[in-house]
Amino acid sequence: MGMRALxxxxxxxxxxxxxxxxxxxxxxRPVSGTDNASAASRADVVLLSVPYAGHAALLTELRGALxxxxxxxxxxxxxxxxxxEVHLPPGQSAALEAQAILGPGVRVVAGxxxxxxxxxxxxxxxxxxDVLVCSDDDAARALVMGLxxxxxxxxxxxxxxxxxxxxEALTPVLxxxxxxxKVEGAAIRLLGVGLSRSGD
Amino acid sequence: MGMRALxxxxxxxxxxxxxxxxxxxxxxRPVSGTDNASAASRADVVLLSVPYAGHAALLTELRGALxxxxxxxxxxxxxxxxxxEVHLPPGQSAALEAQAILGPGVRVVAGxxxxxxxxxxxxxxxxxxDVLVCSDDDAARALVMGLxxxxxxxxxxxxxxxxxxxxEALTPVLxxxxxxxKVEGAAIRLLGVGLSRSGD
Numbered sequence: 001m002g003m004r005a006l007x008x009x010x011x012x013x014x015x016x017x018x019x020x021x022x023x024x025x026x027x028x029r030p031v032s033g034t035d036n037a038s039a040a041s042r043a044d045v046v047l048l049s050v051p052y053a054g055h056a057a058l059l060t061e062l063r064g065a066l067x068x069x070x071x072x073x074x075x076x077x078x079x080x081x082x083x084x085e086v087h088l089p090p091g092q093s094a095a096l097e098a099q100a101i102l103g104p105g106v107r108v109v110a111g112x113x114x115x116x117x118x119x120x121x122x123x124x125x126x127x128x129x130d131v132l133v134c135s136d137d138d139a140a141r142a143l144v145m146g147l148x149x150x151x152x153x154x155x156x157x158x159x160x161x162x163x164x165x166x167x168e169a170l171t172p173v174l175x176x177x178x179x180x181x182k183v184e185g186a187a188i189r190l191l192g193v194g195l196s197r198s199g200d
Numbered sequence: 201m202g203m204r205a206l207x208x209x210x211x212x213x214x215x216x217x218x219x220x221x222x223x224x225x226x227x228x229r230p231v232s233g234t235d236n237a238s239a240a241s242r243a244d245v246v247l248l249s250v251p252y253a254g255h256a257a258l259l260t261e262l263r264g265a266l267x268x269x270x271x272x273x274x275x276x277x278x279x280x281x282x283x284x285e286v287h288l289p290p291g292q293s294a295a296l297e298a299q300a301i302l303g304p305g306v307r308v309v310a311g312x313x314x315x316x317x318x319x320x321x322x323x324x325x326x327x328x329x330d331v332l333v334c335s336d337d338d339a340a341r342a343l344v345m346g347l348x349x350x351x352x353x354x355x356x357x358x359x360x361x362x363x364x365x366x367x368e369a370l371t372p373v374l375x376x377x378x379x380x381x382k383v384e385g386a387a388i389r390l391l392g393v394g395l396s397r398s399g400d
Binding site for chain 2: 084085086088092128129132134156157158159160162163165166167169170172173174176177180181183184185186187188189190191192193194
């Protein structure tokens with residue numbers, strides 16, 4: 001590893017330590033931080049939350065560390081400044097691009113595209129709406145649906161990974177609705193699918 | 201016009217007359233039917249409801265008759281038999297393809313992709329869910345939102361026409377949810393956008 005890469009990993013680790021302390025103080029839970037490659041190689045499940053502009057580069061860098069993991073990709077391929085208009089990336093969806101970069105040894109699951117970051121950052125605000133979860137791997141999809149249930153939200157099985165095209169594309173529409181109707185964090189709910197919080 | 205085209209228009213008109221009588225009997229409303237080109241040229245607003253396989257051909261045929269009209273395109277580019285997986289058409293969405301075929305003299309509005317045909321065909325069944333409506337023309341979008349309100353559903357402004365990519369792609373996801381959870385006609389509702397039925 002070159003000096004530049006070492007320096008970047010140290011800066012990543014420093015930022016992650018600081019953020020982990022902040023979250024631990026806020027939640028009273030044990031949280032630790034480290035650089036991306038170390039975090040990826042120690043985890044069973046990795047949640048990837050980066051702006052689309054850095055998505056492919058980060059996945060390419062972490063490809064080795066992510067081998068064998070379940071990767072939850074919540075990326076929406078927004079194209080600033082027109083973030084309220086659907087933009088399809090070259091691979092049709094960020095999640096499909098992730099699976100293509102990471103290869104068949106990584107199980108990519110897409111979901112959580114419609115949870116407002118404003119509400120997510122506010123521990124007092126109950127998270128509303130259903131979380132549509134898709135993957136080509138049934139066990140990985142079920143595992144992530146369970147984690148979503150732990151967040152207190154209803155997870156729904158949204159099918160194969162290519163259905164992430166729909167989930168990702170819906171986010172710019174919700175951003176448009178937010179602006180048009182002067183609200184924050186419009187969420188979606190599926191009607192007619194039963195009332196269980198677990199989605200079974 | 202050749203003999204084949206004349207024969208087809210006559211068959212279209214015959215089927216339309218029969219269907220109009222059936223709907224009139226069911227609803228007690230005056231309904232009339234005619235061939236597609238005549239209907240298009242007499243209407244202010246045309247609702248296009250055809251399988252995607254016949255979408256481009258029909259629009260090409262009716263291009264002249266539709267000039268100056270508002271066209272509501274509810275087409276979802278499903279690819280049988282895999283109708284529970286998102287399939288993006290060459291033009292990214294059926295509605296964008298319609299606008300490209302019809303040209304700038306026709307105002308294409310996309311919406312009503314998520315209303316269950318099963319529920320729509322049953323006059324006893326209240327229509328649930330929100331109707332997301334998009335168009336590049338503000339007046340045409342508002343007009344169609346008003347018509348949706350007349351159906352007793354809440355219409356929401358979903359922005360520019362290219363946002364139809366998201367609306368169309370969501371239908372295969374809903375078809376997957378229907379099958380997975382053994383329900384009929386799962387619908388969507390946006391939470392956090394107020395309670396008015398008119399969407400204002």
